[in-house]
Amino acid sequence: MPIRIFLLMFLNSIFILNSTAQTTFTLPKDADFQYKHEKVKQYDFAKKKDGYWLFEPDSPRPEKANVIVFNHGYGGYNPMIYGKWIKHLVRQGNIVIYPRYQRNLWATKSKKFVPYAAEGIKKALIELENGDHPTPVLDQYAMIGHSYGGVIAANLAVHYEDLKLPKPKVLMMCSPGSGIFKGGVLDSYTDLPEDLKIIIMASVYDDVVGNIFSWKVFNTAIHTPDRILLFQQPDTYGKPKITAHHNESYCIDKEFDSGLRNYTSKRALQVSSYTPIDYNGYWKLFDMAMECSDNEVVCNDLFGNKDIQNILGTWADEQPFVPFNVIHPPTTK
Numbered sequence: 001m002p003i004r005i006f007l008l009m010f011l012n013s014i015f016i017l018n019s020t021a022q023t024t025f026t027l028p029k030d031a032d033f034q035y036k037h038e039k040v041k042q043y044d045f046a047k048k049k050d051g052y053w054l055f056e057p058d059s060p061r062p063e064k065a066n067v068i069v070f071n072h073g074y075g076g077y078n079p080m081i082y083g084k085w086i087k088h089l090v091r092q093g094n095i096v097i098y099p100r101y102q103r104n105l106w107a108t109k110s111k112k113f114v115p116y117a118a119e120g121i122k123k124a125l126i127e128l129e130n131g132d133h134p135t136p137v138l139d140q141y142a143m144i145g146h147s148y149g150g151v152i153a154a155n156l157a158v159h160y161e162d163l164k165l166p167k168p169k170v171l172m173m174c175s176p177g178s179g180i181f182k183g184g185v186l187d188s189y190t191d192l193p194e195d196l197k198i199i200i201m202a203s204v205y206d207d208v209v210g211n212i213f214s215w216k217v218f219n220t221a222i223h224t225p226d227r228i229l230l231f232q233q234p235d236t237y238g239k240p241k242i243t244a245h246h247n248e249s250y251c252i253d254k255e256f257d258s259g260l261r262n263y264t265s266k267r268a269l270q271v272s273s274y275t276p277i278d279y280n281g282y283w284k285l286f287d288m289a290m291e292c293s294d295n296e297v298v299c300n301d302l303f304g305n306k307d308i309q310n311i312l313g314t315w316a317d318e319q320p321f322v323p324f325n326v327i328h329p330p331t332t333k
Contacts, residue, residue: 033279035091037062044258045123046077049103049112052120053079053258054127055086055096056134064135065095066142066290067128067166069121069156072098073147073247074179075105075264082146083253084274088283095136097124101152105262110183113148114155118163121156125166142170142290146249147209150176150200151184154217158191170289172199173217174249174282177209185213188220197289197303198227201249201282204325205234208246218327226292226303229327230285232277238315242275242322251278276313276321303328 037057045051057065068089070082077100079086086096099120102108108116128136145153150173157168171192178185192198198221202214211231218229235242250272285302292299301308310323 033088033092036093037091040087040090040255042256043127045127046098046100046120046258049100049108050116050119050123051100052124053098053100054124054133055079055090055098055256057090057093057095062093062134064137065093066140067095067097067125067136067138069097069099069141069143069153071101071117071143071145071149071152071156073149073264074181075102075262076146076149076268077102078256078258078260078265078268080252080254080257081250081265081268081272083256084251084278085144085249085283086256087253088279092287095128095134097121099124105264110148110178110181112183114152114159114184115163117152118156118165121165122163138166139169140290140293141166141168142172142286143168144172144174144286145176146174147176147246148178148181148184150174151178151213154189154192155184155186157193157196158186158189160193167193168196169293170197170199170286172201172282172286172289173214174201175203175206175209175214175246176200176217177206177211177213179209189217190220190222192217192221192224194223194225196224196226197292197299198224199285199289199302200227200229201232201285202229203232203244203246203248205244206246218329222329225329226299227329228303231325231327232281233322233325235322237319237322240273240275242277243273247271248277249282280312281324 038059041056041058043054079098099117101113101117143153200214202211232244234244250268252272288302312321
């Protein structure tokens with residue numbers, strides 16, 4: 001087998017079997033989102049490896065909006081892969097920056113991923129300040145990263161001052177890891193900002209990057225008390241079956257299709273699913289972290305020893321979904 005094909009399979013493989021479940025899920029109450037905006041305005045500045053896509057709320061257009069950076073996984077430089085989540089974030093009133101950081105699957109070395117992502121973010125912020133856009137609000141600046149995008153986001157959060165980026169307030173990493181490409185991995189994450197809110201969402205059957213990086217960030221971010229590590233579990237009780245593999249945060253929306261195709265985007269079209277793990281798991285937890293600065297109760301629910309992280313909803317017969325395994329930092333005396 002050619003080495004490139006083998007590496008692609010290593011980075012992107014995920015095994016999802018056909019469901020033989022007995023019942024279907026109902027939309028949990030928490031998923032009935034009340035959006036402020038009907039439409040999403042899209043801009044494509046992503047022709048180069050340090051480019052970016054920009055997504056803004058519209059109908060109505062806000063005067064100002066918080067900024068969220070969404071760092072894709074290896075090869076995931078087509079926003080459709082996470083389109084439903086992006087749409088959710090923007091229709092709530094946020095601006096989303098989606099940096100590219102790769103020219104293609106092989107031409108960009110992993111040690112360049114962080115500087116290219118940083119350059120794309122800075123270009124996007126300049127465009128927001130000088131173009132015809134809602135005014136960016138940076139005191140709630142936040143980042144999401146999937147797979148290698150989680151590695152990049154953690155690196156950006158540590159080095160935000162050196163990179164001349166805004167100080168992040170929220171960091172969510174979904175199945176983060178680097179595989180065999182270690183260019184963006186740091187020795188320690190002790191220097192993450194002390195007031196950063198960190199959510200690490202791992203999957204118990206992640207056979208692509210595993211959970212080594214998740215544990216590394218969680219265990220070394222010792223000066224950042226508001227952090228949690230969650231392990232998403234499979235649930236085969238109903239239909240569609242909920243799996244717990246590497247790409248659970250995929251949620252295809254072809255309205256965000258840039259037209260770019262590679263192994264990652266083609267694979268995402270095959271395996272992406274939309275389940276309560278998306279809207280009542282990943283999305284809900286990030287939304288709660290964004291509320292932390294203004295709502296102490298929500299913050300305590302999320303980062304205290306509460307069970308709210310496990311409330312995913314129920315199957316049609318009111319059987320609860322299998323909850324997350326939630327790890328909190330050790331308490332200090």
